[in-house]
Amino acid sequence: MTTFVPCIDLGHGGASLGAVRPATSAWPEIREKDINLELGRRLNASFAGSEIVPVMTRDGDYDPSWAARYRIAKEAEARFVLSLHANFHPTASYIDGAEAYRYPGNDETETIGHRWLASMPSELRTDKVFAATDLPGPDDDWLQRPRVILEAFRELPVLVAEVGYLSNDYDAGYLMSPWALDAVVCSLRLAIVEAARLYSR
Numbered sequence: 001m002t003t004f005v006p007c008i009d010l011g012h013g014g015a016s017l018g019a020v021r022p023a024t025s026a027w028p029e030i031r032e033k034d035i036n037l038e039l040g041r042r043l044n045a046s047f048a049g050s051e052i053v054p055v056m057t058r059d060g061d062y063d064p065s066w067a068a069r070y071r072i073a074k075e076a077e078a079r080f081v082l083s084l085h086a087n088f089h090p091t092a093s094y095i096d097g098a099e100a101y102r103y104p105g106n107d108e109t110e111t112i113g114h115r116w117l118a119s120m121p122s123e124l125r126t127d128k129v130f131a132a133t134d135l136p137g138p139d140d141d142w143l144q145r146p147r148v149i150l151e152a153f154r155e156l157p158v159l160v161a162e163v164g165y166l167s168n169d170y171d172a173g174y175l176m177s178p179w180a181l182d183a184v185v186c187s188l189r190l191a192i193v194e195a196a197r198l199y200s201r
């Protein structure tokens with residue numbers, strides 16, 4: 001049986017909280033690392049019994065080094081890396097929706113990014129697939145973050161999936177609804193199926 005091994009990279013963990021939305025009267029504090037873990041576990045479980053056999057960079061509340069994340073993907077001979085994140089804008093809370101980041105010059109990851117975003121639930125859907133070189137210069141650490149993730153996996157094709165903005169009330173409200181993560185997992189699953197189609201030929 002032919003199998004396809006994708007690497008599901010769960011962003012942050014442990015002391016690396018990722019984006020944090022402070023507690024409000026509506027919700028407790030929301031931490032990106034927890035959303036990434038929940039999404040990653042559900043996404044991995046969704047492939048049970050499938051020819052797609054993912055490997056995860058973490059399955060708990062800890063933060064593997066970039067080298068460890070790369071090693072996990074490499075040792076599993078992963079053909080594609082999907083890195084799960086949630087976004088946060090420090091000043092512009094009106095910015096919303098999912099975004100995908102890819103390494104420039106990789107057409108397959110651009111295709112996968114558009115396919116992923118098109119299948120996202122309408123509350124988070126956009127068509128924002130950015131190449132790392134489209135991002136502003138190295139003095140802006142916030143916007144350089146996706147490039148750091150992409151470069152950590154070196155030659156492996158990577159798509160960074162930012163599922164929404166925790167700084168946006170509407171996105172946060174949707175992501176905190178009980179059915180939202182299942183809907184997001186369905187779209188992430190489709191992105192990996194698309195990767196299997198593109199990279200197994």
Ligand SMILES: [Zn+2]
Pocket residue numbers: 011012018019032084085086
């Ligand atoms: Zn992140």
